[in-house]
Amino acid sequence: MELSSLGRFPSLDSKVVFITGGGTGIGAALTECFVAQGSRVAFVDIDVDGSNRLQDALQAQYGRKPLFRRCDITDIAALQKTIAEIAAELGPIDVLVNNAANDQRHKWQDTTVEYWDERMAINLRPMFFAMQAVLPGMTAKKAGSIINIGSMSWKARQGGMPAYTTAKAAIHGLTRGMARDVGKDNIRVNTVVPGWVMTERQLKLWVTPESGAEIDRQQCLAGRVMPVDIAQMVLFLAADDSKMCSAQEFTVDGGWV
Template sequence: MDLSTLARYPSLKDKVVFVTGGGTGIGAAIVESFVDQGAKVAFVDLDVEGSTKLIERLQAQYGRKPLFIKCDLTDTDAVRQVVKDIAAQLGDIEVLVNNAANDQRHKWQDVTPEYWDNRVAINIKQAFFVMQAVLPGMIRKKAGSIINTGSISWKAKQGGMPAYTSSKAATHGLTRGMARDVGKDNIRVNTVIPGWVMTERQLTMWVDAEAEKEIDRQQCLAGRVMPIDLARMVLFLASDDSRMCSAQEFTVDGGWV
């Protein structure tokens, strides 16, 4: 990934950054971008193989590597321990990127209560409890930036995955409510909204010839939204350049919605 055209944010150097779901896709682009900026980066993921390849590549390219911890984010006790471990090794977390999610398609007719609860746990519940674990450290510093990842899916009235779209719609409410609660401590909370991003997962599972036509129809801009495009927005929101931005949505979708 060529980061030579990225803006430089001096305020990100040595900041402690925590990215969930950072091993592949959008998360990996975000992790690398923060490493490139000189931040102290930690991330969690369940994909050990992909995460190991990422940290080995970053070590070879930058001479330093992010801290990787395997974690199931639906295990709240494990999340709390991970945050303690990161603080012990790197310091209190100053930037949180709640990136982890799963957009597996599912028919409403097939959804069971157990499946619904699992999707909600993956796509919204864990985001709150990661925030809850991280916030005491930010409050101690009287500064912080939390970036939640939303989705255009519910805004675009996308069917075929009601548990996911419901969870992602709820993310916006979580952002706005928490922004009010922690703003007095100089902590910002915002939502980044990806469009259809050309990750390896999307290209392998869902982007076929018909999907390409749909993207061309729906986007105002030509071209494709790439993981690095989301990382650019995340870097801005993590940096001091966005110091008066909170409770807001920042959409990177090529003009889809």
């Protein structure tokens, strides 16, 4: 899908946007779509090579590139320090997209306490602490949008990864509670719930002819959910067009759940 054929959101021009896991997959689509809108974009990722390639590609296509910092989001002190450094360089963050996650499969029989905690440290804990880091700046400006990326996996009763589905189910509870706490300062908090998105990782590891047939059976809509489809919903929620949307979940899954 060519971004030139999609809508523009004038309110996103020059907004400071921070994205976790913005170097590959859905995150790369988020990064590109915000750059295309004229936003000042920064992202963190642990994939340095992929992130550098993305920067170079966006520089070539748009004449500007996002700011990239390598950061392991499980290290909360490092994450919050990186957010502070980016805010000092670009200005207070207007939009936070909590995107980074890892959907590694695992059996309930083999799940240890240590593995469970590690899954939460990747898929849930950084979301709250990234919010904690950006909210003082948003509160001072009396404006801001936070978008947490969830998953339809738990709604679809997907098995084979209980820690992941638990973390993703918890995200909407985090969204709704925080939306209440910060709404008085005109800060919006929402969840975007992707379906089965055709990222490079999914295509490499799990999308087979059999699973493709399952997608065809389960989705109401024909075709495949692509990273840009998720990004377009995130753009709407980041923009002033959604100024009265908060504490909600917005599902982009082709009508699966």
